[in-house]
Amino acid sequence: EADIYQTPRYLVIGTGKKITLECSQTMGHDKMYWYQQDPGMELHLIHYSYGVNSTEKGDLSSESTVSRIRTEHFPLTLESARPSHTSQYLCASSESIGGVEKLFFGSGTQLSVL
């Protein structure tokens, strides 16, 4: 069972607010990821990290930023939320098991920007 936690589970905020979505894992994984998922759609990678002080942008352009100051913590920040940011955000970490890089996901944060 994966030990990766996301808070909050649901967030409804007004336009222009700064928000931080929290993601923590207790498995000691170096690799962590943020995916964005619109309803009924596929997941798109927006950020990833291969370790402390390492962050990269993913395939989908995003106005969000991330930081990786500690191995277990990979928060995502939106400086000024807009309705177009309304989506589900899924955090994941991965490790190689039997030669296969397996992703473990959190339960997600459903963000609604009014």
Added chain:
Amino acid sequence: AQKITQTQPGMFVQEKEAVTLDCTYDTSDPSYGLFWYKQPSSGEMIFLIYQGSYDQQNATEGRYSLNFQKARKSANLVISASQLGDSAMYFCAMREGSGGGADGLTFGKGTHLIIQP
């Protein structure tokens, strides 16, 4: 072009029947991996099964098996003896290249499976 195509947006299946969820993929890389994930209504993504492009045999994990047809670029998920708890979204995903990272994981649009009693 879509790298992962799941042609079934939704499926209704009777409990205890076997289910096949379709997935086709597109890549020119000879080394790749194929994944299936389950996403229940609670939102988390649960890893189900993995197939490597060089694996000779189809992957199996309990009631899940992957029907890997390399020439057709097809990686269908088969669930035997479906249960009510199998109702969820199912995503097929691919990682290209032989690198160890999962940053190249591309997901399909998913299939919403509903198991009826």
